[in-house]
Amino acid sequence: GESVGLHLPTLSVQEGDNSIINCAYSNSASDYFIWYKQESGKGPQFIIDIRSNMDKRQGQRVTVLLNKTVKHLSLQIAATQPGDSAVYLCAGGSQAGTALIFGKGTTLSVSS
Amino acid sequence: EPEVTQTPSHQVTQMGQEVILRCVPISNHLYFYWYRQILGQKVEFLVSFYNNEISEKSEIFDDQFSVERPDGSNFTLKIRSTKLEDSAMYFCASSEVAGGTGELFFGEGSRLTVL
Numbered sequence: 001g002e003s004v005g006l007h008l009p010t011l012s013v014q015e016g017d018n019s020i021i022n023c024a025y026s027n028s029a030s031d032y033f034i035w036y037k038q039e040s041g042k043g044p045q046f047i048i049d050i051r052s053n054m055d056k057r058q059g060q061r062v063t064v065l066l067n068k069t070v071k072h073l074s075l076q077i078a079a080t081q082p083g084d085s086a087v088y089l090c091a092g093g094s095q096a097g098t099a100l101i102f103g104k105g106t107t108l109s110v111s112s
Numbered sequence: 113e114p115e116v117t118q119t120p121s122h123q124v125t126q127m128g129q130e131v132i133l134r135c136v137p138i139s140n141h142l143y144f145y146w147y148r149q150i151l152g153q154k155v156e157f158l159v160s161f162y163n164n165e166i167s168e169k170s171e172i173f174d175d176q177f178s179v180e181r182p183d184g185s186n187f188t189l190k191i192r193s194t195k196l197e198d199s200a201m202y203f204c205a206s207s208e209v210a211g212g213t214g215e216l217f218f219g220e221g222s223r224l225t226v227l
Contacts, residue, residue, distance in 0.1 A: 032213050043116075043203050043218035044155065089155060093212030098143060098160035098168045100211050104153070 003027075004092050004103040015112040019077040023090035023103055026071065030092035034100065035064060035075045038087045047075070047088075077108075085110045114138040116219035118204050124225045125194055133189045133222045135204030144187045145205040145216060146179065148172070155203065160211060161187065167210075194226045 004025045013019050025033070031052035036044035048059045050066050050073070057064050063076040077084055087107050091100040117136045125131050137144050146158040160167040161179055178190045187206075191198055201223050205216040 034215060036218075038155075041221075043205075043220045044216075046215050046217070049215060091155075095210075095213050098145075098162070098211045099157040099170070100216060101157065102147075102155040 004030075004090055004101050008106055009104070010107045010109065012109045012111065013080050015080060015082060015110055017080050019075075019080045019084070019108060019110075021075045021077075021088050021090075021106045021108065023073050023075075024071055025073070025090075025092045025101075027092065027094070027101075028071070029094045029096060030101075031095060032093045033064070033066060033073050034091050034093075035062075036089040036091065037084075038089055038105065040086075044089055080108075080110050082110045082112050084108060114217075116204055116206055116217050118202075118219035118222050120222055121220070122223040122225070124227065127196055127226055128193050131191045131194055131198075131224060133191075133202050133204075133224070135187045135189070135219060136185050137187055137204065137206030138217055139185070141206035141208055141217070143167070143207045143210055144179075144181070145207075145211060146189045147203045147205060147218075148200040149203065149221075150200045158189070158202075162210075191224075194224070196226050199224055199226045 034049040035047040038044045050057045050064045061078045066073045087105040091102045093100045144161040149155045159169040159173045176192045201221040204219045
């Protein structure tokens, strides 16, 4: 079945560093990917998304990279701030369905 | 900014009782979803709903679960006879396009505790 997973459950960085959070997926049919930020006790909040016809997409301080060859995507956060501390979730979907399949999440801790 | 709202924020119930979780999706959205997250686990898809019927459901969404859009604004998840393992955070979400291809907007969640 389809699965989406993250490489590391936790990541600790210093304020001002760049953070890279990785995610792998197994379903070749996945053609839409999305990163969410989840703060403690809250619902997932949209960060950035990317479709399979793209390799890279940039937002404000965030960049998502997609490597379809190895079924891998990453989220890069520039100049990480304490407010970026949260659980980061990657999810994948496809035109064949309506469900997003989530990975377990990476907990990002930013120390000042 | 429009948002998805959920009630109650926390519900405690006895095993075997019926629970109804309520959601008000974003008004111009057409697709509605329920996801759940057991403490420390992944966010798991339960069901999607479009045009007044279920579009897709997961293995978790068995006969104990049902969804309904009773009026033009509310979207509910009913658990007929709760079990201990139903304890989780339940998230409602909505989207303009099908969830496999576009952003889902999530509510803050309803925490269900089954004793």
